[in-house]
Amino acid sequence: MKPAPFEYRRADTREEALSLLAEHGEDAEILAGGQSLMPLLAMRLARPAMVIDINRIGGLAGVTEIEDGISVGALTRHREVARDALVARDAPVLAKAVPHIAHHGIRNRGTIGGALSLGDPAAEFPACAVAAGARLVLASAAGTRRIAAADYYLAPFETARGPEDLLVAAEFPADGRGAAVVEAAPRAGDYAIVGLVALARPSGARLRDVELVYFAAGERPNPAPAAAAILAAADDARAALAEAAEAARREVETIATPSASAAVRRHLVGALLGRAVAALFEGARP
Structure with a gap:
């Protein structure tokens, strides 16, 4: 099958992406790695009026230190999560999960933000986030908020993310376990x-x-x-x-x-x- 027609917009800045989400809300989908979204579009299980590509936005990829652990940017690819020294130090459960995720091609392209925000009950990263007590960082035109991973997942593919929210990072407390x-x-x-x-x-x-x-x-x-x-x-x-x-x-x-x-x-x-x-x-x- 082929996707239903939609408008494609590539956001070059975080502000542009948030503005588009504020304008289109539930009629928009975010394209990051695309490993889940593209099959949904092809099968017409998702029929957005607009697809917002965030891959060119700077500052949404990589792992950085924060006061109580690490922040993993939403555009960090699975393979990068598996190899990162800060992840190995503070959130090794993420690296342990990566080999279980699909195949090399998907791990090369898929993003942690996509995996966390989708709410697939069979996905590894959401369970890792809940177990580790992670906080998901959601941005919108109204500001930024943090929500505990344990409170984020409501039902299959249903989360606490609002239609104008963009998941920009996940914060993992340092965990020596x-x-x-x-x-x-x-x-x-x-x-x-x-x-x-x-x-x-x-x-x-x-x-x-x-x-x-x-x-x-x-x-x-x-x-x-x-x-x-x-x-x-x-x-x-x-x-x-x-x-x-x-x-x-x-x-x-x-x-x-x-x-x-x-x-x-x-x-x-x-x-x-x-x-x-x-x-x-x-x-x-x-």
Whole structure:
């Protein structure tokens, strides 16, 4: 199929992009990496009157230090996220997620801002942002606001971003915890049936400061605080896996889709927890 007709505008400045969004609002779509938008246009699942290309805007790419961590510009490509030294230092969970994202061509072009702003429940970066306590920076003609990633994702492809908002950066607090990103997918590069982002501080047989966020299981990133609390309280986290996995199955929303039933996803919720815990301990070895 071919896209429905639309007007194309290339914004050369942030102010120009915000002005266009203020004028066209819900009738406009933002083009960054285009790895999600272009297929949606081709299938006519998205029919904007205008597409605003932001790729030439300076200052929207790259990673910079801020007071409590790092700011990742919205136009930072996935491959750049994976290679950045500041990401490795303060938000290593992002680098752990990149190899799971589709294929090299998509990782070369796709942007973190596009992945975060779309609200795809099967995407890795939104779950990473929720687990890490990230703040999403939204700009509009009215000013700039920050919203916690945990409050940003409302439903599949539905977020707290308004029609006049442009996601310009994501701020990640410095996090010294170990990170693991595991998922079950039909093939490498396919969308996950269920995925899990896990953060913790391994110490001997224990895990401290545990955070668990599932993705692709339900309609948005799904934290599992009860399972995390069980692991964090145990003197031996591996010995507590069965109890924690059962808690995760109870608290994590699972849905049925053509790729998997809710029951299959519920099983994978527990199975992936064991893989994530093993990866956390493996990463802690000197």
